[in-house]
Amino acid sequence: MINKFWIFQIFQILVWSNIKLFSIKKVNYMSCRPVLKKPRATIADIVLFWLILSLAYLPSASVGQELPQLGENSVINIEWERKLGEDFYRKLLAQGAVETDLLVDQYINDLGAILLSGMDSRVRDYRFFIVKNLGINAFAVPGGYIGVNIGLINQAKTRHQLASVLAHEIAHVRLMHSLRLMEKASNLSSTALVSLLAGILLAGANPDVGSALLFGSVAGSQQSVINFTRENEYEADRLGIELLQDAGFDANGMVEFFIIMEKLAGNSEFQSIEYLRTHPVHVNRISEAVARIRQGTQPLQGDIYYSMFRDYLEYISFDHLEVSGSQFRKALALIKLGQHDLANKMLVKLHQQDGGNIWYGYTLAENLEAMNLPRDAEKIVRQMLDIYPGDYVLSLRLVRLLRTSGRYADALKIARSLEINYPQEQAVYYELTEIYRRLGQANLSMMSEAEYHQLKGNRERAVQLYDQILSSADTDLTTESRAREKRKQIEK
Structure with missing residues (x-):
């Protein structure tokens, strides 16, 4: 035994x-x-x-x-x-x-x-x-x-x-x-x-x-x-x-x-x-x-987004995507081939036909960003957020757009809100790390980076960063207390 x-x-x-x-x-x-x-x-x-x-x-x-x-x-x-x-x-x-x-x-x-x-x-x-x-x-x-x-x-x-x-x-x-x-x-x-x-x-x-x-x-x-x-x-x-x-x-x-x-x-x-x-x-x-299976029950209608979910999953998982199938899938395939202008025309048309479709709007904004048109991408994301207020995926995309365009204070405001509402999402801490670094707040940047690594499973790196924060003479009492508590959580 x-x-x-x-x-x-x-x-x-x-x-x-x-x-x-x-x-x-x-x-x-x-x-x-x-x-x-x-x-x-x-x-x-x-x-x-x-x-x-x-x-x-x-x-x-x-x-x-x-x-x-x-x-x-x-x-x-x-x-x-x-x-x-x-x-x-x-x-x-x-x-x-x-x-x-x-x-x-x-x-x-x-x-x-x-x-x-x-x-x-x-x-x-x-x-x-x-x-x-x-x-x-x-x-x-x-x-x-x-x-x-x-x-x-x-x-x-x-x-x-x-x-x-x-x-x-x-x-x-x-x-x-x-x-x-x-x-x-x-x-x-x-x-x-x-x-x-x-x-x-x-x-x-x-x-x-x-x-x-x-x-x-x-x-x-x-x-x-x-x-x-x-x-x-x-x-x-x-x-x-x-x-x-x-x-x-x-x-x-x-x-x-x-x-x-x-x-x-x-x-x-x-x-x-x-x-x-x-x-x-x-x-x-x-x-x-x-x-x-109980007979007579009325199931939900089929999800029109399911095929888009599968197409997008294939798009992010593989190097090549055949230019075939739905218009959305064809647009994704064109992006893979680097034909962003052609993809943009298709995505704009799809977005105009169905402005509430998050797959169309998100992919359009993503493609506009790849075309070095961040303001246009931001406009699309904000339009989608009017339809889906507080949506995590759209909000984080907006944070990234604001950060990459140098509007760090605006990005920080949204990122801090996401940190409160989604404390277990590592992508939030990645953005906070970059924003604080750009704002010259080294300890807060390290704190966010430590939490990012902790959530990602890299506990060793997280401990190193927490120790670095705790040993810094510039660390304020609030950040020191947070770092100490987070470090204890890792050791449990």
Whole structure:
């Protein structure tokens, strides 16, 4: 048997190691965007070898090192769960595995927020994010962090289908499946436990390795754990369907996506679909989903923005985009080719036809900025803000336009407001860092930079900056107090 304290420690090791499984070239020098590649299992093999080797050196946990209890038999409480998820997510950010483009990030989180509107989500702060990975997969990390690969979004043809995937993952978090599996695993041997926990996390990043470990580590006498994980999928489907219908989505989107996955499984080009390894689809599961969908409900209409979301995601993710499809997609493709004037004509026309379409307005402003027409871009952004007052993405775009045009005081006013309303958004602190630097306020610039790195997962750099602030003779008492408090948060 292994002490529950070391369950948490091993899980932590996996959190910090798992990110290496994402195989991404860091920079594409033509577009300054990451180049997506398929994950390589060889890295996973190295990580797992290190994990199993490290187990030999695990000491016995001393008295007082047991994990805090929720109930009589609970291994992990909500706060520990939150920390696990946050550490995992911050490390993803630090490795550049998360798509941080403001527009697509806002879309996926808005979609998640609609699903959450039908349930009490006060216990956890859910965070939805897009992973720069072409594998077809989605996963839920403890604490409410839900990742969806670009590859899966490419296969979800409607908003309802993508919402069904998010609903399923929300259900996994709500039902605490990964943590309950850890609790169930506390009776396993040390070696089996390492493999099981590795399977839980690696299934999210590289299911070729993860699912094999997940099921292989508990063979024989631990068949009950396998049954437990299979039952989790049915439970998540049931709750997911409820979430979809309560939020006004068409729950048939779940069935449709199951069928898409089933068809892909028979295609030689998709011999190893990651999503199917962790979310196996079969006839019984599809039949049960169909039976559970309430008849007579009136789902929300299809989202006209969904195709724009997918086109824009493809635009920011790849070097080349075919000049085909909708007018919006063609305009994006022309921007990729550097034909900004032609793209501008198309975008102006689209914006005139639908002035409230944020995809048209934002992309038009972005293109005008690329054409060195910042005042024209600012005008478009301000028009959009009249329609969507306080919108985070538009407000941050305005801050950038004001900063790059040298109007630092105006930029600072909006950025400070964003800091209050969106304290967890790293892009806000990036802008504040640059604005304070231009205004000659070195300590405040360092403070913002430290918070930027802290949110991005680069804690080492954040600590260095906080220490630099604390050792500076020019630091005022308010900034010193903030820096000291922030530094303490990192050490917790």
